[in-house]
Amino acid sequence: MKEKRSNESFFRRLTRHQLFIPVAALLALVLFNLIADPSFFAISLKENSLGNPVLSGNIISVLDNASELVLLAIGMTLVTASSGGQDISVGATMAIAGSVILRLVCGGQVSADTMQAPLFLAVLAGIVVTMAFGAFNGALVAYFKIQPMVATLIMFTAGRSIAAWINNNQLPFINDVAFKYAGTFLPGIPVPTPVFITLFMILVFWLVLKFTNLGLYTQAVGINANSSRLNGLDPKKIKLLTYVILGACVAIAGFIRVSRSGSINYSRIAENIEMDAILAVALGGNSLGGGKFNVYGSILGAYVIQFLTTTLYKYNVPSTALPAYKAVVVILLVVLSAPVVREKLSRMKKSSAKTAKEVA
Amino acid sequence: MPKDIAVDKQGRLAGRPGMSDTNLLLTITVLVFFVMYIAAVVFLKGGFSKPQSFLNILNNNASLIVLSCGMSIVMITGGIDISVGAVTGLVCMSCAVHLELQGGSILTALLLGLGIGLAFGIVQGFLVAHLGIQPFIVSLAGMFFAKGMTTIVSKEPVRVTGESFLALKNIRVTVPGLGSNNKLGQYVPAYVEVGVIIALAVVVILFCVLRWTKLGRSFYAVGGNNQSANMLGINVRRTKFLAHVLCGLLAGLGGILYFLHVGSGDVANGAGDEMNAIASSIIGGTLLTGGVGNIVGTFFGVLSLNTIKRIVSTMGFDEAWWSNITVAAMICLFLVIQSIILMRKNKK
Amino acid sequence: MQEGALLEMRGICKYFPGVRALQDVDFTLRAGEIHALMGENGAGKSTLIKCLTGVYPKDEGEIYMAGHDKAVTIRSPQDAQNIGISTVYQEITLCPNLTVAENMYIGRTKDSFTNWRKMNQGAGKILKDLGIPAAPNQQLSNCSIAVQQMVAIARAVDMDCKVLILDEPTSSLDEQEVQKLFGLMRDLKAKGVGIIFVTHFLEQVYEVCDRITVLRDGQLVGEYVIEDMPRVLLVSKMLGKDLDDMADIKSESGATADMSGTPVLEAKDLSSNAGIKPFDFSIHKGEVNGFTGLLGSGRSECVRAIFGADRVTGGTVKMDGKDVKIHKPLDAMKSGIGYLPEDRKGDGIVGDLSVRENIILALQVMKGFFRPFSRAQAEKFADEYIKKLEIKTASSDTPINSLSGGNQQKCIVARWLLTDPKYLILDEPTRGIDIGTKIEIQKLVLQLAAEGKSVTFISSEIDEMLRTCSRLIVMRDRKAVGELSGEDLTQSKIMATIAGGDKQ
Structure with missing residues (x-):
């Protein structure tokens, strides 16, 4: 009897842990696939179109394809924590970032065989532009006190059109292998590059959270803005900052997305990804009403969602459904x-x- | 800003009381529309002066008028519903499949469309009013659900070819006294489609509901101040629930009108109409924070929005993206204006 | 029910998580009387009213109304309206976006349709009768706050009620409007309506009321007839001290203060957007002083202006003789001021964060965004103060909102002690916490003063102020009306100054 009780409390502690939901969901998906078709987990070494040996398999594709979502989930977690709302314009601003990058590397031409501008500069330009749009969203939320989802509705509506406008509604295409390194494989390395970029960004955020007060300030503002103000914080500036950070995340996600194919389709690129990003935050055990956050929960949540997506694809659920x-x-x-x-x-x-x- | 009213010695009012927010914003909207349209007639080519080109704005937007009315009602209670565009698309597709592939009758298609809208309204209304979930999250999920369902119903476009349906679709109601001469010099009377008549009826009915019924006034009270409305003896949950149900039902009707206008089901139908509806409501003087808004204003909001779109395209910016950027810019402009008005009021 | 009683509440109890807001409270209202409900902030007046009007469900007890055989059940404001109880709340509970007439009629008509003409006529007549300067078809938010309050009163009066509740209706009215309201109340009284009148203004109580019921700490102190109740006695009942107990307690800290040098902080003509009249203030090294006055008298607003928590609209502040500009809290913190706010939940704690994070927050903000304390350093700070102030918490990692009120308050005190301020403002640090912690905090205040810090201490409990402060600034109606020190620091003297008017 006694033993049973301690079991119960252990179970209860387990279910109340913040990461219980994403871990349980992940286990459920793994179990389902193991039972339904264990070959889901098979990983093989194949040659890609360039003749390099690369790893392939469902697991690799989950890790690879989740990259953009993970980056968005990180930024979305901060925005959610500070403002108690979500940015629904991330898909549209990803299109803008991709468009800016492609415009620069193609040098304004419709198709280019070599990069016309240094990749580094193009990506930097993309980051600056989306950070500016992030600041626009953040300013509407923090200074004009508009609900986050309504404020970001503006960019949600206009973003893809702005992306098209940046390239004069042409669909630029770059054929330079070097441009696609970031979205596919580096020569001689069998693991997709987005996986490394994502790991690098997670590391960056780990360092930022460790060596700045971003986490403490964001949570304090999200939990109790009045109290934060009386402790010398400026809640408006901190809210704005989180939207700018999300802008930077969006740019890198957009860069990965366009460098997968070297081209862009303004209305289709990163379609519906805002929904997945919000879902990742919620799945990670974070309250959508803001306050305390666990960014690693959101990251795990993002991988779980990609796992779900890949599983659904495997069972022939059409992407539109x-x-x-x-x-x-x-x-x-x-x-x-x-x-x-x-x-x-x-x-x-x-x-x-x-x-x-x-x-x- | 001294808004106190001057009072004479007997304590009676001197001068006129200030205009209510609703009427102020309505006046601005109507003025903006007329100034814009007259300017377009005077300065631009593109046939703005022809009665038919004005009526075509109505013909093309009968569905949007109905959607915007529903949106305005939800917004007046302080909520929002961004699923209406996707529900429109789902209704179109379902009606098309029902009529064309399942051989259903027009009446059952009509009921099907309204039923889908009503179901969305009831579920979303329950989640918002009784479980207290943010309306935005609820309707965002609703939007994605409807989008996904549309492709599940059919991925391919379905064109309806039934004779009785086409007959209904092609009814043209001529407007007496309006018309113009075509290039050959023949007099062509101006016309509107059936949908426009229905949409106008909806506008009139809802205007009356909001102005003269207890329910309508409750919408305003709840949006003005939730807690006060409760203290004044209004059932806040029921009122919010009914607003969402009404909005869902109107989304269903909007879907039917859209279907009647285009005559086919397509996954692209109604895409982005939630934004157009929100923009129309905001331009029409509905405050996002709730409590202020007017159906007639919303009607003029739809007209203004589409007049601007036409002006932008007539001026040579006819690429598709300009229309979205215009809509977003209009939303942004009016949002910021509202926010400033609101902050000034709070400071007072 | 008693003879002549219109409304009886028996054994009303109301619990909020962790707090007993009302404990076994009885209240009787007779027909044709104006009955004052008195008590300090947190005494339970508003909770009692809200239980009566169905805004809160009561946990125990019964409510009887004349004309109903059994106890009545009131589950919502609608129910209360239906049995003839109408209420005017302290905050205006009308819809600002509707017209004046609608606000008077909405929610209480049975018709499904609105007849605007009839409604405007009816409203116009009432407005004219009551001399309210508003048009029926005017939007409510275009009226001044005072007119809005009068409209709320007009709505309540027009409802043919048997019981009228006025919960601090006069705070936004000027003298003339108050007189108009009193005239109205007397008319209704003559018609046999029972009126419950909640107010903080003693003058008003003595002007119109017949009886007084006093609450303190959620409990009934007693019901008194107005003639038998001199003002000073009433104040002592509200504050919880009997006249016999009013032994004078001298301040122990006065001796250490050096009153001759330059003040640590000196403010001249300071005013803020919170509506206080410009005031002067100074405090010396090692001094403990305080603001006293009834709720709403402006004591908190004064210290908020000093700290820059409200927008400062005028005046100058000098620290150690040098001019400082305090526009926002961070400016004050950098000048060496600490501020423990009155509303612990709303302005003090950061709920879900840990005890450790709450304690280091202020110092961390002063240190800067890019220089976070290491985990070990933060833990050292937290553990030091957990030990020093004897904060009862499972660990420094526990979320602060799972602590008791007293321990939460100690964390906030720790937060400011950690910043090592020259001048510390404690606004109601002892409210809503257990008696043991109250004493600890008072001791701490004296200890800080002995260490050479200056402290402003505000409390609703006068004996706490007497024990700690060497100088008291008395506030009434958002104005400083007196300053007491030395010989004058006695309970009776303070009460007399707070009460104003008659000198009993």
Whole structure:
């Protein structure tokens, strides 16, 4: 009897841990695939079109394809924590970043065989531009006090059109192998480059969180803006800062996306990715109402979502129908985390415990 | 800003009371529209002066008018619903598949369309009003759900060829007294489609509902101040729920009108219409923070938005992207204006 | 029910998480009387009113109304309206976007349709009768706050109510409007309506009321007839001291203060956008002084202006004789000022963050964005103060909102002690915490003064102020009305100054 109780409390502690949901979801997906078709996990060494030996398999494709989402999830976590809302324009601003980068490397031509500008400068320009758009969103939220989702609706509407406008509505295409290194493989390395870029960015954020007060300030502002102000913080500036950081994340995600193919389709690139980014934050155990955050939870959440997407693809669910499935997951998550529902659930638990006691 | 009213010695009002926010914003909207349209007639080519080109704005946007009305109602209660565009697309596709591939009747298609809209409204309304989830998250999920469902119903465009449907679609109601001479010098009377009549009826009915019914006034009260409305004896949850249900139902009707206008189902139908509806509502003087707005204003918001789009394209910016950028710029401009008005009020 | 009673509340209890807001409170209202409900902030007046009007569900107790055989159940403001209780709340609970007339009628008509003409006529007549300078078809937010309050009163009055509750309705009204309201109240009283009147203004109580019920700490102190209740006695009942107990307690800290040198902080004609009248203030090294006055008298607003928490609209501040500009809290912090705010939950703690993070927050902000404390350093700071102030917490990693109120408050004190301020402002540090911690905090204040720091201490409990402060600034109606020190620091003298008017 005693042992059973300690088991219970262990179980309860486990379920209350912040990373319980993403880890449990990941395990469920792994288990499902193991039972349904263990070959899902097979990894093989194949030659790619350039004749280099590269790793391929579903697991590699999850790690590779989740890269953009992971970057967005990091920035989205900060924005959520500080402002209690989400930026729904990330997909559209990714298109802008990609468009800026392609315009520079193609030098304004429709197609180019070699890069017309240093890649480094092009990416930097992309980062600066999307950070500016991030600042625009952040200013609307922090200084004009517009709800985050409504404020970012503006860029959500205009972003893809601005991206098209930057390249005069042409679809630039670059054929330089060096440009595609970032989105595919570096010569001689069998692991996709986006995986390294993502790991590098996670490392950068780990260092930033360790060597600055970004985490403390963001959480303090998100939890209690009044109190933060009385402790000398400027909640408006900090909110703005998180949107600018998200802008930088968006630029790198956009860069990875365009360098996968060397081209861009303004209306299709990173379509619906804002939904996945929000879902990753929620799945990571972060409250969408802001406050305390765990960026590693969001990162794990992003990988889980990509795992789900890849699994659904494997079972021939068309990509256009995916949003419907994900919408159901989002609704389930927010319903379960709604205060009203939580209260009811805990009351139900209590009453069932009571009846169990009475029976005993 | 001294807004106190001058009072004479008997404590009676001297001078006129200030204009209400709703009427102020409505006046601005209507003025903006007329100034813009008249300027276009005077300075631009492109046939702005022909009655038919004005009526075509209505013909092309009957569905948007209905969607925007629903959006305005939700926004007046302080919420938002960004699923309406995707629901429009889903309704179009479902009706097309029902009529063309399943051989259904027009009546059942009509009920199907309204039913889908109503279902979205009820579910979203429940989540928002009774579970207290942010309307934006709820309707974002609703939007993606509807988008996904549309492609599940059919990925390919479905064109309806049924005779009775085409007959209904092609009904043209001529407007007496309006018309113009075509290139051959023949007099062509101006016309509107059936959808426009329905949309105008919706505008009139909803205007009356918002102005003269208890429910309509409750929408305003809830949007003005949630807690006060509760203290004044209004059932806040029920009111919010009904606003979302009404918006869903109107999204269903909007979908039917869209379908009647284009005559086919396509995954691209209604795409981006949630933005157009939000923009129309905001331009029409509905405050995002709730409590202020007017259906007539929303109607003029739709007209203004599409007049601007036409002006932009007539001026030579006819690439598709300009229209989106214009919409976004309009939303941004009016949002910032609203925010400034609001902050000044709070400071007072 | 008692003879002649209109409304009876029996054994009302209300619990909020961790707090007993009301404990076994009885209240009786008779027909045709104006009954004042008095008590300091947090005494439970508003909670009692909200239980009566169905805004909060009561946890225990019964409510009886004349004309109902059994106890009545009131689950929502609608229910209260239906049985004849109408209420005017302290904050204006009307919809600013609707017209004046709509605000008077919405939510209480049975018709599904609005007849604007009839409504405007009806509203116009009431507005004219009451002399309210507003047009029925005017948007409410275009009216001044005072007019809005009068409209709320007009709505309540027009409802043919049996019981009218006025919860601090006069705070935004000027003298003339208050007189108009009193006239109205007397008319209603003559018609047999029972009126519950909540206010902080003693003059008003003595002007219109027949009876007084006093609450303190969620408990009933007693019900008194106004004639038998001199002002000073009423103040002592509200503050929880009997006249017999009013032994004078001398301040122990006065001796250490060096009052001759340059003041640590000197403010002249300071005013802020929170609506306080310009005031002068100074404090010397090692001195403990305080602001006293009833709730809403402006004591918190004064210290907020000093710290830059509200927007300062005028005046100069000198620290150690040098001019300083304090536009925002960080300026004050850098000048060596610490501020523990009145509202612990809303302005003090950062709920979900750990005890450690809450303690280091202010010092960390002063140190800068790019120079975070190492985990070890932060833990050292936190552990030091957890030990020093005896904060009861499982670890420095525990979220602060799982601590008791007193321990939360100690964390906030620790936060400011860590910044080593020259001048520390403590606004109601002892509110809502247990008696043991209250005493610890008072001792700490004296100890800090002995170490040469200057402290401003604000408390609703006068004996705490007497024990700690050597000088008190008395506030009334957002104005400094007196300064007491030395011989004058006695409970009765303070109460007399707070009460103003008669000198009993």
